[in-house]
Amino acid sequence: MNTVEDQTKKAALLAGSLLGVDSSQLSLEDITPSFSWAKRHKIYWALKQRDRRSVVVIFGPNDSPFVTTSQSGLSLLSLILVDELGTIPDGLGASELAAAVRRLTLSPQGLVGSPEMLKPAFPPLEAWIRSQGIPADQQTKLIRQNMASPVLQIDPKTKKWSLDFSYFNERGGIEGWHLEGNDREISSSKLRSIAADETLNWPFE
Helix, strand or coil: CCHHHHHHHHHHHHHHHHHCCCHHHEEEEECHHHCCCCCCCEEEEEEECCCCCEEEEEECCCCCEEECCCCCHHHHHHHHHHHHHCCCCCCCCHHHHHHHHHHHHCCCCCEECCHHHHCCCCCCHHHHCCCCCCCHHHHHHHHHHCCCCCEEEECCCCCCEEEEEEEECCCCCEEEEEEEECCCCEEEEEEEEEECCCCCCCCCC
16 A cells, blocks of 8 residues: 555544544545645545535644644644744745635635635626525625735734635635734634625535
8 A cells, every 4th residue: 555545544534533434424635736835745635425524634744644623723734834834924825824724724615715706717706696695785795895815914023923814615604814823833813704604605516
């Protein structure tokens, strides 16, 4: 068995034990290519189809698994990013850091809010409108208000930084995130609801 096959098996078994199901009931995907900074780590996402709960398992150079969708997720992700980059957020743009934190500590589903959402590669605005919900003009306003680019502020003297961004989740809700950290760790995260689940349509399924 090669390293990739071994890691895949380990990831499935570990995720199954955490989600309380046999590994055969999980959908397992290697999502490493979604994170261009990941050169020394392999990232696996295991999804339980029945209730859509998921686990992210990351293997380091020594083949040890890290479960970042856990209470220690921020600390583990900090170690991984420092190992990859040297310091945080060295080499990472605001959107990349936002995606890493939200997708790897909560779940990979969803989309970081940004003006990129207006480009032809993404579904048109009307595809986000939920037919049975709040008025369409209010939904459109919510979407546009949360398409601003993530804002990363760094103090060059102390190396402390903060990051604010919006996130469109796969349940039709919008999340507001505030992160703080320094060049060695992501020290805190605060999550608030901007729009409840099922406010919008999720146009990718």
